[in-house]
Amino acid sequence: MRGQALKGHLDLLLLAILADGARHGYAIIDELRKRSDEAFDLPEGTVYPALHRLQKGGFLSSEWTEVQGRRRRTYRLTEQGRGALGEQRVAWNDFTEAMSRVLKGAAWPDTP
Amino acid sequence: MRGQALKGHLDLLLLAILADGARHGYAIIDELRKRSDEAFDLPEGTVYPALHRLQKGGFLSSEWTEVQGRRRRTYRLTEQGRGALGEQRVAWNDFTEAMSRVLKGAAWPDTP
């Protein structure tokens, strides 16, 4: 997946993953990779700071858990986070619709 | 339209507009606003530097014209630019498909 495409859309992805249930960071990365069919293979340096940011903004809560000697910080959506997910879904739809309106106006090289 | 959503997708928009024919900067902004149904109302400080960047990259060529005392720099797609448009269209489709795969997995608040 090309570089900075998901700029501004990462939060939506993370919120969407967490809407299906609480997960810890590493599992979120995994799930993102699986669901997107390998398209989104995000580095930890991208995801962890984003999770911190979302928690700081009140969209996520988190708690430490210990599983077989490994500490995990498990995140879950707050009420506010669920609201933000809805808003961002709408924003994403608006965005893609606007994009297609612009793109459909343009001629394809090989379309009559 | 929320702020930095089109980060990384602006080039595609500009190339798409210019695929329908040469235009000058201001007209591109207009066309973008119209086609997107007011969703993309981009400031000049966003579009002009992007056009310069695209020209520098060899995707656009430009020439000065004088229309009723107003100078205009008219841009047109180069062959390379047309190629880039194709690639970026594919990348955009891949991106949106990956997004929907992730998003469709998540539960809507009010869907059974």
Added chain:
DNA sequence: ACTCTATACTATGTTTGGCTATGTGTCAAT
């Protein structure tokens, strides 16, 4: 005359946010 708006381009600086790179530590398998 004067002002305002629309047209049209340029330059400078700021900021956002994803990414690189690096570091910590555990556990299982080789």
Added chain:
DNA sequence: ATTGACACATAGCCAAACATAGTATAGAGT
């Protein structure tokens, strides 16, 4: 012992959209 998967953290980089301001012409309104 060492590698690799698991799991988290953070300092710093950098592209790119945006804010802001400046220049200049034309036409409409007052």
